[in-house]
Amino acid sequence: MTVFDKVEAMRKQSNDRAEENRIRMPTITRLVDSFRKEFSEVRVTYASENGIVKGTKFPDGVKMSETLIGAWNKK
Secondary structure, eight states: OOHHHHHHHHHHHHHHHHHHHHHHOHHHHHHHHHHHHHOTTOOOSEEEETTEEEEOOOSSOOOGGGSOSGGGGOO
8 A cells, every 4th residue: 555545545534534423413514514604714623412522622612602603692
């Protein structure tokens, strides 16, 4: 197996994991997709849905209700 083959195998494995996460966490998928429409460089560092936890949560986290993004804060 060449270095190129190994890199391609790793890329495919990463893509497969990403697709599996999209299927298993549909709400997070929709949220991230909507953010990426406006901010193409959005990176997910933590997500939790359906008992699945990915990434590392910041100590205090950020609640969407504490942000000024979108309709969540409209009164």
